[in-house]
Amino acid sequence: QVQLQESGPGLVKPSQTLSLTCTVSGGSISSGGYYWSWIRQHPGKGLEWIGYIFYSGSTYYNPSLKSRVTISVDTSNNQFSLKLSSLTAADTAVYYCARAQFNYYYSGMDVWGQGTTVTVSS
Amino acid sequence: QSVLTQPPSVSAAPGQKVTISCSGSSSNIGNNYVSWYQHLPGTAPKLLIYDNNKRPSGIPDRFSGSKSGTSATLGITGLQTGDEADYYCGTWDSSLSAVVFGGGTKLTVL
Numbered sequence: 442q443v444q445l446q447e448s449g450p451g452l453v454k455p456s457q458t459l460s461l462t463c464t465v466s467g468g469s470i471s472s473g474g475y476y477w478s479w480i481r482q483h484p485g486k487g488l489e490w491i492g493y494i495f496y497s498g499s500t501y502y503n504p505s506l507k508s509r510v511t512i513s514v515d516t517s518n519n520q521f522s523l524k525l526s527s528l529t530a531a532d533t534a535v536y537y538c539a540r541a542q543f544n545y546y547y548s549g550m551d552v553w554g555q556g557t558t559v560t561v562s563s
Numbered sequence: 564q565s566v567l568t569q570p571p572s573v574s575a576a577p578g579q580k581v582t583i584s585c586s587g588s589s590s591n592i593g594n595n596y597v598s599w600y601q602h603l604p605g606t607a608p609k610l611l612i613y614d615n616n617k618r619p620s621g622i623p624d625r626f627s628g629s630k631s632g633t634s635a636t637l638g639i640t641g642l643q644t645g646d647e648a649d650y651y652c653g654t655w656d657s658s659l660s661a662v663v664f665g666g667g668t669k670l671t672v673l
Binding site: 478486487488489490493501503504537539541542546547548549550551553554555556 | 565595596598600602606607608609610612613614619651653654655659660661662663664665666667
């Protein structure tokens with residue numbers, strides 16, 4: 442059974458870059474048919490998709506965040522990572538990693554991490 | 564402002580049935596597959612429905628999904644107090660080239 446676990450700092454200063462890592466266990470990140478995703482939830486708000494990556498390295502990003510986001514994959518360590526730059530208080534949120542099913546089309550996110558809370562504050 | 568529109572809240576009594584709507588457009592729901600998620604605060608969201616109406620293994624058949632045109636619906640029968648949660652719809656938006664979600668619906672089982 443595939444499991445995902447986010448890791449990274451819980452507190453980041455404004456203008457800095459957030460770096461989070463998602464470790465995949467119970468399965469290979471290189472197995473086809475999945476995109477590896479980042480999603481966030483602002484306090485009291487709904488879910489916001491940040492972007493996802495295929496094990497080959499191809500990426501899709503939310504257009505509203507694209508200029509500040511980089512998602513990368515490390516197949517040797519079965520991990521993928523998120524970098525979000527130029528942070529402001531508006532980036533304070535719970536950040537989730539998830540596995541997106543993809544069979545020639547997007548088919549939902551079937552495995553999620555528990556989420557990690559990130560606060561942007563000086 | 565979410566791309567997909569859901570009612571903020573719904574409620575029903577234990578044992579009853581409830582439906583949650585999700586409205587979009589031709590660039591998202593109209594031409595792509597819809598998924599539904601259950602989210603209890605402090606936990607990981609859970610996939611309930613994918614490809615409009617398919618249930619992952621382990622999801623009881625009390626949960627069902629349907630789609631018509633640019634709208635989708637999640638149905639829950641035999642409501643239990645444990646079903647109290649936030650429910651989200653999601654899909655791909657071909658115009659935005661992005662995954663989009665609804666704003667979420669809070670289900671209260673009275």
